[in-house]
Amino acid sequence: MRPPGSRGVPTACPTLLLLLLPLLVPLLGAPRGVGAGTGAPAELRVRVRLPDGQVTEESLQADSDADSISLELRKPDGTLVSFTADFKKDVKIFRALILGELEKGQSQFQALCFVTRLQHNEIIPSEAMAKLRQKNPRAVRQAEEVRGLEQLHMDVAVNFSQGGLLSPHLHNVCAEAVDAIYTRQEDVRFWLEQGVDSSVFEALPKASEQAELPRCRQGGDWGKPCVCHYGLSLAWYPCMLKYCHSRDRPAPYKCGIRSCQKSYSFNFYVPQRQLCLWDEDP
Numbered sequence: 001m002r003p004p005g006s007r008g009v010p011t012a013c014p015t016l017l018l019l020l021l022p023l024l025v026p027l028l029g030a031p032r033g034v035g036a037g038t039g040a041p042a043e044l045r046v047r048v049r050l051p052d053g054q055v056t057e058e059s060l061q062a063d064s065d066a067d068s069i070s071l072e073l074r075k076p077d078g079t080l081v082s083f084t085a086d087f088k089k090d091v092k093i094f095r096a097l098i099l100g101e102l103e104k105g106q107s108q109f110q111a112l113c114f115v116t117r118l119q120h121n122e123i124i125p126s127e128a129m130a131k132l133r134q135k136n137p138r139a140v141r142q143a144e145e146v147r148g149l150e151q152l153h154m155d156v157a158v159n160f161s162q163g164g165l166l167s168p169h170l171h172n173v174c175a176e177a178v179d180a181i182y183t184r185q186e187d188v189r190f191w192l193e194q195g196v197d198s199s200v201f202e203a204l205p206k207a208s209e210q211a212e213l214p215r216c217r218q219g220g221d222w223g224k225p226c227v228c229h230y231g232l233s234l235a236w237y238p239c240m241l242k243y244c245h246s247r248d249r250p251a252p253y254k255c256g257i258r259s260c261q262k263s264y265s266f267n268f269y270v271p272q273r274q275l276c277l278w279d280e281d282p
């Protein structure tokens, strides 16, 4: 509820994104140590519109010392989705904390972690993220660009106790998902080349064998293995830096961001269908 007499705040107006620009310009050029940031992660809270039209709050944190970014948002059904980009290790971690339906006898929540290779140019650098500010925190932001749905077949498990060898963030982020941390063979190949120890990874039934397993949503025995599906979206994140030209400057300079939205669809093996309760045909 708005206090009486306050002026209405326009929502979902694309030009609001431009408000990031005037502040971003000086801050991007500011020397280190000026302002808030001396080691502590910088946080930006934005209101965002989800793909289904509902509005939620999203928190974006950047730690330029650790060279990482994390994003967190709560879906209307209560699920907490988080995304961590570890630029030092070329790792990104998606985590979902899915609330159980207690009246159906399900546990309080179930956690899933999906770990894949972080490509360059997926998201802006952490030092730029740490300097982002907004003038109007109540504006509802909608991404300028909707990136295509990415389908990922997660066919390798990550051993939680060894996970620190892959990324120091894994122990914090995936602590509730110890038995449900997944990655992909193609990402494993890349990390092994980078020198990551092979003890981090554990075989799951191969994609070809998984193809023969039933989809969990098709029903069947609660105790039998199946291929589970989980989808999530990053509703709004700064995916690119914008550069401007000026007569006063010899080279283009950073003057803002482009925002993106992206959805991910994960398929993964579960040893028992009861670990995939949300995946039902409507």
Ligand SMILES: *[C@@H]1O[C@H](CO)[C@@H](O)[C@H](O)[C@H]1NC(C)=O
Pocket: 159, 160, 161, 162, 199, 202
């Ligand atoms: C994870 O790795 C540790 C250390 O190598 C090992 O002792 C443990 O058995 C592994 N866990 C699983 C579930 O394989």
